[in-house]
Amino acid sequence: MSRITRLDPTVANQIAAGEVVERPASVVKELVENALDAQARHLRVTFDDGGSRVIAVDDDGSGMDPDDVRLSVERHATSKIRQLDDLDNLNSLGFRGEALAAIGAVSHLTVASRVESEPYGWRVVLEQGRVVDEGPLARARGTRVDCRDLFAQFPARRKALKSPGAELGAAHQLIANVAVAYPEVALTLVADGKTLLTTPGTGSVSRVIQEIGGPEMAEALIPMAGEALGGGVRVSGWILPPQWARGNRQHQVIAINRRLVKNFSLRAAVEQAYGSMLPDRRFPLFWIAVEIPGEDVDPNAHPTKAEVRLHRERVVAGLLHTAVRQSLRQHRSFAFDPIENPVGAPGNDRTRAADVAQTSWTWDTPDDSIPVLHREIAELIPLAQWAARYILAQGPQGLYLIDQHAAHERVYYDRFRRNVHDMQLAQPLLLPLPITLTPAEWEAFQQHADELSQAGFRIDDLGGTTLVLREVPLAVADVADLSFVGHLLQSLLGQGWHSQHPISWATDSLLATAACKAAVKSSRGLSRQEMDALIAEMAGTDSPRSCPHGRPTILTLTLEEVDRRFGRR
Ligand code: ADP
Ligand code: MG
Numbered sequence: 001m002s003r004i005t006r007l008d009p010t011v012a013n014q015i016a017a018g019e020v021v022e023r024p025a026s027v028v029k030e031l032v033e034n035a036l037d038a039q040a041r042h043l044r045v046t047f048d049d050g051g052s053r054v055i056a057v058d059d060d061g062s063g064m065d066p067d068d069v070r071l072s073v074e075r076h077a078t079s080k081i082r083q084l085d086d087l088d089n090l091n092s093l094g095f096r097g098e099a100l101a102a103i104g105a106v107s108h109l110t111v112a113s114r115v116e117s118e119p120y121g122w123r124v125v126l127e128q129g130r131v132v133d134e135g136p137l138a139r140a141r142g143t144r145v146d147c148r149d150l151f152a153q154f155p156a157r158r159k160a161l162k163s164p165g166a167e168l169g170a171a172h173q174l175i176a177n178v179a180v181a182y183p184e185v186a187l188t189l190v191a192d193g194k195t196l197l198t199t200p201g202t203g204s205v206s207r208v209i210q211e212i213g214g215p216e217m218a219e220a221l222i223p224m225a226g227e228a229l230g231g232g233v234r235v236s237g238w239i240l241p242p243q244w245a246r247g248n249r250q251h252q253v254i255a256i257n258r259r260l261v262k263n264f265s266l267r268a269a270v271e272q273a274y275g276s277m278l279p280d281r282r283f284p285l286f287w288i289a290v291e292i293p294g295e296d297v298d299p300n301a302h303p304t305k306a307e308v309r310l311h312r313e314r315v316v317a318g319l320l321h322t323a324v325r326q327s328l329r330q331h332r333s334f335a336f337d338p339i340e341n342p343v344g345a346p347g348n349d350r351t352r353a354a355d356v357a358q359t360s361w362t363w364d365t366p367d368d369s370i371p372v373l374h375r376e377i378a379e380l381i382p383l384a385q386w387a388a389r390y391i392l393a394q395g396p397q398g399l400y401l402i403d404q405h406a407a408h409e410r411v412y413y414d415r416f417r418r419n420v421h422d423m424q425l426a427q428p429l430l431l432p433l434p435i436t437l438t439p440a441e442w443e444a445f446q447q448h449a450d451e452l453s454q455a456g457f458r459i460d461d462l463g464g465t466t467l468v469l470r471e472v473p474l475a476v477a478d479v480a481d482l483s484f485v486g487h488l489l490q491s492l493l494g495q496g497w498h499s500q501h502p503i504s505w506a507t508d509s510l511l512a513t514a515a516c517k518a519a520v521k522s523s524r525g526l527s528r529q530e531m532d533a534l535i536a537e538m539a540g541t542d543s544p545r546s547c548p549h550g551r552p553t554i555l556t557l558t559l560e561e562v563d564r565r566f567g568r569r
Contacts, residue, residue: 010129013075013105020102023161024051024150025170030099031145032178035059037080037092038143040185041201047171047191050164052150060142064113066122070134072111073126075101090299093259100145105129107150113143128153172196173250176212180287181255183208206238209287213251220244222331224288226323228315235320237288241331242274245282253287256297261308269317273324275453290316325450329461378539382531389522391531398558405522406547407538412515413548414541433469512548
């Protein structure tokens with residue numbers, strides 16, 4: 001058995017450094033957080049050669065007196081908490097007192113600082129964790145921490161670093177995020193002599209976003225805000241409309257009590273609020289601040305404090321979701337650009353939509369690609385149309401009576417179902433379609449706006465009880481006349497769309513109604529060609545013998561039965 005010995009403090013710090021100092025950006029994070037904790041108003045980050053040569057942070061914060069400068073580089077030396085209880089109401093970013101010690105253990109570190117009340121500052125120099133020099137120096141109030149040759153003595157860790165460009169990218173991203181969370185601080189990033197980011201410190205978040213993303217991005221920002229009733233939870237910030245979405249999550253910032261965090265469920269809550277407005281594998285851009293009572297947050301869940309535990313995560317997630325949805329919705333109705341002003345325009349009601357619905361449908365030519373699932377039906381030969389609603393046909397079993405509307409409904413329903421994956425995709429309407437709802441329908445619409453949006457509807461809410469339909473699900477977009485969608489929406493809402501009905505129910509019901517509206521009416525005459533086409537399409541459906549509502553599409557009269565009726569048997 002080997003003997004237990006206490007670790008040399010330098011070794012202990014080097015081990016701690018493994019957790020805290022993962023890469024140059026994590027050094028930047030710790031140093032910047034310290035400057036912010038010291039109430040700095042100006043903060044300058046220098047970053048050379050991907051951070052492996054120089055990482056320095058200058059601030060004009062409260063500074064440290066000579067004793068504190070010496071203490072600051074010792075492990076577990078912190079001015080921020082005295083006892084465990086303090087963690088519950090933390091108003092600083094740091095609290096473990098190990099960052100400077102850890103960084104000092106794996107680099108050449110100089111800490112220089114001065115407080116207002118002292119005539120001069122103090123400087124401590126560490127070489128791989130050991131103080132090699134210290135002494136007074138003249139400087140302004142504030143602190144400069146200078147970290148050079150990071151991991152120089154740790155070839156394995158140095159090798160694990162990405163390219164200087166990638167390390168700079170990570171640091172740049174981090175500083176941009178900090179800048180958003182601290183708009184009142186003027187931040188500057190200078191990398192290899194070039195100024196990459198500078199913020200004015202005016203307190204305006206949108207101004208900071210402008211520095212990060214340019215004036216066009218700032219122009220497109222949509223404000224969002226929300227507050228939980230009585231819960232002391234508030235969310236606020238800026239989001240961008242869905243067309244700004246990107247293939248990565250680079251511009252997604254959530255700060256909880258001004259601490260930048262990664263939190264999966266909060267992020268998901270925001271992303272889901274965009275719903276089907278986002279194309280596949282695209283991520284929205286947002287900068288959001290969450291304010292929550294200190295006792296609801298546990299920042300001590302992760303060594304670099306990047307992840308926090310939230311006690312009322314679902315409340316916050318729900319609030320975020322609603323707030324983002326609401327501002328997207330408002331934004332859309334402001335952005336509404338009426339081709340013909342639907343509000344108050346003559347005929348702006350459902351009668352107008354109904355009129356349009358009377359326009360003709362186009363008959364599809366038979367599609368060879370449809371598999372013949374039902375050979376019997378495929379073999380039917382239409383003989384005549386009867387009573388403007390039935391097709392008489394002869395086939396293997398005798399005489400067939402086909403309900404043209406029910407059969408066509410089945411055809412459309414199956415086609416919609418085949419395209420159901422496209423349900424999430426929306427197709428814009430050339431002419432936005434105004435719809436006026438009854439109060440009950442309006443109520444249902446308010447409750448189910450999310451589901452409708454997930455089903456691919458984009459509906460602008462013009463206030464009052466007027467909606468404007470701007471996009472419809474792609475699956476139903478190829479129907480010749482789209483105005484039926486207004487009807488189907490109304491009928492869906494009118495049916496009392498209960499919240500316990502899952503989306504699949506809604507989708508199904510939507511498809512069935514869409515099919516019904518799209519299908520040929522019972523009073524229309526059919527040409528021989530049209531009857532042929534309908535029969536061919538029916539043969540390719542999953543269950544050609546019933547319509548989506550369950551009514552039969554075909555009745556059969558066998559030769560035996562006819563013979564029997566005629567008294568031949
Ligand atoms: P922590 O931030 O967890 O307290 P650090 O190792 O990061 O631990 O810093 C140790 C202490 O050094 C801090 O508690 C603070 O008192 C002091 N300090 C570090 N950086 C600064 C700074 N930029 N300005 C003023 N004080 C600082
Ligand atoms: Mg710290």
